[in-house]
Each structure stands twice: as C-alpha cells, then as structure tokens.
Amino acid sequence: MAHIQITDRGTAERAADHAAAEAVVAHHAQLAATLDGYARALREAAQGEDAPRLWQHREALVTWLHGELLPHAYAEEAALYPVAAAQPTGRRLIDGMLAEHVAIGDLVNELENAASAVALASAARALSAVFAVHLAKENDLVVPLLVEAPDVSLAGLLDGLHDLIGAADDKGCDCGGCGCGAAGPGGSANE
Template sequence: MAHTDTADRTAAEAVVAHHAELADTLDGYARALLQAAERDDAPRLWQHREALVTWLHGELLPHAYAEEAALYPVAAARPAGRLLVEGMQAEHAAIGGLVHEVENAATAVALAAAARALAAVFAVHLIKENELVVPLLVEASDVSLAGLLDGMHDLIGAPSAGGGECGGCGCGAAQDPRSRDRSTVGS
C-alpha cells in the first residue's frame, strides 16, 4: 500500500478509537470487580474475574502482541523511537505481570486491587501510544502506518477483509497468546 497522509490519519484514528474501547472495557471490569468486592458478593466477583481473564487473553494481550510485531520494530528503528519503544515494552511486561496477578488473586481485595492497577497502567500506556508512538509513525514520510496495520485486526479492532478469524495478517490471533515467546508481554 502506498503511503498517503489520508490513509495514515484514518489508520491512526482507528488505532486511537480501538484503544479507547479497550480502556473502557477494562475500566468496566475493574469497576465491576470493585463493586462485587465491596458488596462481598463472592459468586459475582469470581464470575467477573473469569470474564476478565477471558477478555484479557482474547483481546488485550493479542492486541499487545500485534503492536510488538507491527508497530514497535518500525518505531524503534527511528532515532526518536528507540528509547520510547523500550519503555513501551517494559510497560507491556508490567501489564503481563498484572494480568498474572488478576489470574492468581486469592482474595477479593487482591483481585480488585490488581484489576484497578492493570487499568491504571494500561491507561498511561495508551496515552504514550496514542500521543507518541502513533504520531511518530504517521509523521514519518518513509513509513505507511496504514500499511503496517493492514490486516492487523488486533490493533484496530476489526477482522481482516475475509472476516472471521485472522486472515493471515501475522498477528497470531489464532494462537494461544501464552505460547508466543517473542513478546515481552507477560515476561
């Protein structure tokens, strides 16, 4: 795909919109867990955790893997991006650690705290992606953000043109996210 300002702006808007959806969903889970913990509603608390863990492994972590595969190497190759990407990868590792805490929390307090921490770290992480990484790539005349994202449905929240499962975009959505050792997420 040829580099066009319009295509890249549209791609950037799609990434930012998908980030907002991910953050809203994660915030909703964190609120639901906190409310269940405050009401001492153990059955609902553990149901919410199960739903959150399923969502984390089905949506959030594949999104992070896709970013690491599609965006981070290109951004890191730019002089202004290397240290930024190293920091973003460290945040992915922190996010992975908090996912592990959510999965393994044994008490309502530990679970609610881990979910709230995960939402907070993720929110700060998204600000950097939206305001630093994405603009870095959009402003690069030799990079097509739209081209980088072509088929990367985990980044923009839409399935590939063929619909359904991943159409060979390379994001690995059909794989078990925990089996990807090339990623820093969950390290």
C-alpha cells in the first residue's frame, strides 16, 4: 500500500511540475506581450513626434521594468538558476542566461538614459527583441531541464514566487503585467 502512495505522489508531483511549467511559460508570454506593447507605443509616439506621449510611455515602461520585469529576472536568479546550474548539463546554459540578464539590464539603463525619441524607441525595441530570445531559451531549455530533473520539484521551487509566475488571482498584486487583474502603478501598457 505504501508503494502505491509513493507512486501516486510521484505522479501528483510530476503533474504539479508540468502545471508550474505551464504557469511560467504563460507568465513569460504576458511579460513579452506587455514589453512589446510598450515598445510599440514608444515607436508610434516617436513616429508621430508626440513628445509628451513618448516620455509618458517611457516613464510607465521604466516603472513596469523595475516593478515587474527586473524582479522576475532576480527571482529566476535566486530560485531557478542555481538549481538548473547544478544539473549535469545546466552550468553553461545558466551562464549564458545570466549573461543575457546583464544585457537586459544594460538595455534598461540605455532606455532610462535615452535623450531622444529615436534612442528611446530603439532601446525599447532592442530590449523587446533580446527579451523574446531570452524567454524562448527559458521556456524551451531551462524549464524542461528542471521539469525533467529527477531530484527537482519545479512546483516547489516556484511556491510563493509571484515574480516568476504571476498571481493566480487578484489578491493584492500591484504589478499590472502578470494578468492577475491588478491595474498596477501605471495602468495598462496599452493606454
């Protein structure tokens, strides 16, 4: 009887890990869509020579980056990356992912310091492109590495980490980018 419970628990744990992986991928899609929306809004404001709207969008984007995207990256570095790096094939992959986090941070700084519409729109578009490639690697390489590791519970690693997967409901989240229903500090990215 105990053997059956262990098998059932293993099946339940695998199901929880797959659900956690799906939540991470869904949250990544929401992050990418929000960032793309900001980049598009900045480009349109720059093309329309609408300086007030351009700088308003930049401020909203910077707020979102510091309130949502960068905390997401820091949470990955703390919770997922060390465990993934400890896997037999994980060290080089995670070294590359960390290097991309540095590049993302550099692009955030470039965006914050942009002094012209062209520089701002270009930095936002570059950030969006780098982030999309980074997320594809996380979704297709890092998350499966953790799900397939026999000694790792992805669901356990993510337990309580809203910055990685977003909230399942709207109980107090104020990020505005995870799809949890909160309006967030800057409202919708598409305003």
